[in-house]
Amino acid sequence: xxxRVVVVGIPGVGKTTVVDMLVAGFKGAKLANFGTIxxxxxxxxxxxxxxxxxxxxxxxxxxxxQKFAATKIANMRERLVVVDTHLFIRxxxxxxxxxxxxxxxxMKPTHLVLVEATPEEIAKRRSSDTTRYRDAVTxxxxxxxxxxxxxxxxxxxxxxxAPISIxxxxxxxxxxxxxxxxxxxxxxxx
Ligand code: AMP
Ligand code: MG
Numbered sequence: 089x090x091x092r093v094v095v096v097g098i099p100g101v102g103k104t105t106v107v108d109m110l111v112a113g114f115k116g117a118k119l120a121n122f123g124t125i126x127x128x129x130x131x132x133x134x135x136x137x138x139x140x141x142x143x144x145x146x147x148x149x150x151x152x153x154q155k156f157a158a159t160k161i162a163n164m165r166e167r168l169v170v171v172d173t174h175l176f177i178r179x180x181x182x183x184x185x186x187x188x189x190x191x192x193x194x195m196k197p198t199h200l201v202l203v204e205a206t207p208e209e210i211a212k213r214r215s216s217d218t219t220r221y222r223d224a225v226t227x228x229x230x231x232x233x234x235x236x237x238x239x240x241x242x243x244x245x246x247x248x249x250a251p252i253s254i255x256x257x258x259x260x261x262x263x264x265x266x267x268x269x270x271x272x273x274x275x276x277x278x
Contacts, residue, residue: 090116090167091273092196094250096175096186096241097203098233099222100210102257106203107172109266114273116167122186123173125157126150140221143177147184150177158191168273171195175202175240178223183236187244199276200252201269202241207231209259 095110097103104121111119127139130153136142142150161171174186187195205213207230214222225233238254245252253272257265 089165089196090169091198091277092169092171093199093201093269093273094171094173094187094192094195094197094244095201095203096173096237096244097205097257098174098210098230098237099220100214100217101203101205102209102213102262103203104172105262106255106257106265106269107170109263110269111168111170113266114168114170114270118164118166118169120161120164120169120171121173122157122161122171125160126153129153129156138221143179147179147181150179150184154186154191158194162194162196167277171197175237175244178233185240187240189247192244192247197244197248197250199273200241200245200248200250202237202252202254203257203265204234204237204254205257205259207234209257 095103095107107119111117123139126142127136130136130142135145135149142153161169176183176186207227210230211225211227241252255265255268
């Protein structure tokens, strides 16, 4: 089996941009966008009409979609599988783990990457992204979410034995971040 990198970060850190660049620049890499896989299943089951409705579903329904995506990703066998996903989801029932025990163990990540940005950068990206229905937030709640992400991250690392990298995605630095990750993964590649 090849490398399996799980890339996480709170909404608005620029995770998807970095992940897409990494996949485009790495030979034999395949993208696994966890939200997209869940959404396609949710759409065909007529549970939701857009991807931002999923986090408002009853958690029990979200769990089924989550399990479906995890199983699909667990079966991917490319040289490098890059998973774009979340450590936790803000649901009406509370913060819910994106990588609970069974899910993260099934995906067998070799590396965990947390993408971060400043609360100012995140707020700006969220409000300017008209393609999404992002939650409105204050600077304080973003600071809290960033801290919560780091604590969920250490749990995933301990459950899987995968090392963690924390990368800062400053405005305009996406390409540099993607290149840095590619370099690390090339060296780690068997
Ligand atoms: P994204 O496009 O990465 O913001 O993901 C869209 C949506 O997919 C999220 O708001 C969640 O509802 C769902 N999602 C993504 N990853 C996970 C996960 N690991 N567990 C549960 N839901 C997820
Ligand atoms: Mg995204």
